Amino acid sequence: MRIALIHALKHSIVPIEASFARLWPDATLMNLLDDSLSADVARDGHLTSAMTDRFLTLGRYAASTGADAILFTCSAFGPCIEAVAREQAPMPVLKPNEAMIEQAAARGHRIGLLSTFPPTLQSMPSEFPRSIQIVPKLADGALAALDRGDRAEHDRLVAQASRDLRDCDLIALAQYSMAPAAALVAEASGRPVLTTPDSAVNKLKQLLAVTA
Structure with missing residues (x-):
């Protein structure tokens, strides 16, 4: 294929x-x-x-x-x-994010949507079922760090931002580039984490x- x-x-x-x-x-x-x-x-x-x-x-x-x-x-x-x-x-x-959204909607009602790219937080929430409450959060500066080649700083900023989503049922990482930070996000937030790839x-x- x-x-x-x-x-x-x-x-x-x-x-x-x-x-x-x-x-x-x-x-x-x-x-x-x-x-x-x-x-x-x-x-x-x-x-x-x-x-x-x-x-x-x-x-x-x-x-x-x-x-x-x-x-x-x-x-x-x-x-x-x-x-x-x-x-x-x-x-x-x-x-x-189509497949991840299906998984997230089946597992929780209040979902933290964590992104490193601001336009995603404008377009993606409408893709979730209306019954789902989306809590958007931008990991400010993380994408710029990745653009500089600083993966460690990117992951640190993503994990830091996830702490504001600790009252959610789970956290969905919106960008494919965020997937390597999933374990750090889970540790920082104490919440289940879904990745897209x-x-x-x-x-x-x-x-x-x-x-x-």
Whole structure:
């Protein structure tokens, strides 16, 4: 199976490849990175029709390579990814947090949504069922630390921010790049922690009827 991975942040590549290596090593992966996507949505402050067109173009290219499924790892672009899914149906096209949201909604009613990218906290809460109470929290400065190559500082800031979510049933880490900090977040908050990459890989296997 050929899986196209489309990224808006370079930091997402290593965590999702690690999940595939552990959970689905036989999958053939193709990485597409356009890091101007995240910069442009941060600049504009909202998703535009031009941004949707860019996502449709990426989806068409991925499909043209013979991909069996597309996984977007960029969490601030839900409506754009939904447009790709409609155009590419019946090919599976997953939003980055889709599988994790399903797990979170089944396990708790008050969910701490921890993010390092501010636009995610605008777009992602609406993807949860209305019955779920979302408590958004930004790990301020963490993404900048990661951009500098300081993973330890990123993880420290993420764990520090998670302490404000200790009254939640669980904590969902919104960015793929946050997955390596999961153990620190669990220790700092005392809450169960869900990450996105493993959930996404397992859902793709299910959709494509791949057995372990």
